[in-house]
Amino acid sequence: MVKRKSLDGDVCAIARSLNIIGDWWSLLIIRDAMAGVSRFGEFQKSLGLAKNILTVRLKAMTEEGILAVVPASDGSAYSEYELTEKGRSLLPVLVALGQWGAEYLYEPNEEESVPLDAKRMRPLRKLELKSEDGRKLHQDDVFMPKNVILEASPSTTRKTAARA
């Protein structure tokens, strides 16, 4: 049986990101933090998540430097969670997810909630993929590198073959 890969040292930047924020609780916690949620109880109410699971997720994201624990803004004894620059930088991931969902996962006329341009309270322009020199790229213009490299295991010919 092929062993599960560890992704934290994976050469692929997508895999490495997903290793940290790829389950949906994490991204929903980040969404809520971007919406102004900061306290444990608020995250719990918003997500309907068991306390122990939420505790583990918040701790992991704090250790990864995505969230920081700060004193309560109202001077009370509660601590609050706030996004670091690293955490706030996940906004394009959430925008991309929201745009995809809005396009494919709603019935016509169904109410939808997406990130908005704060000035006009309108949805954002669809994200465009562009080359370094500014050419607009379509799906076929993007090369996705193949990462068919398994864990180092020289004794297993089957795995070595997968490197080819």
Added chain:
Amino acid sequence: MVKRKSLDGDVCAIARSLNIIGDWWSLLIIRDAMAGVSRFGEFQKSLGLAKNILTVRLKAMTEEGILAVVPASDGSAYSEYELTEKGRSLLPVLVALGQWGAEYLYEPNEEESVPLDAKRMRPLRKLELKSEDGRKLHQDDVFMPKNVILEASPSTTRKTAARA
């Protein structure tokens, strides 16, 4: 205890998307499919994933219309998986994830793999958030709606309070 929400009818387009593709196996399968992987055994080798888990994931994504099962391109008896338009449209999500990972999860000089402009084999330009009318938006210019709405449960004042 607050009950876990079902996200498939959630008003938030981010939540609804994550409900379908928010664990990292799904997005890694989509990454591999974009890189040209099409057969069960190839996905398994690339991801190092147990057969039963891979089977469940591929089935779920086929049912969601993200992947389609097609006859083998070489005329053999194997079937292959290919991305539908809905699946290919997840490319901006992967690009956004890859750009975030490349920025925050690598040591200097560490080899990294990201989606490339196929023509020049260079990384893409950083995704820009823009308003409908073309203004460049910074993080603070984007309003993330609060979705602190729990499952309908009028008898529970605590949940109702969370709607406010």
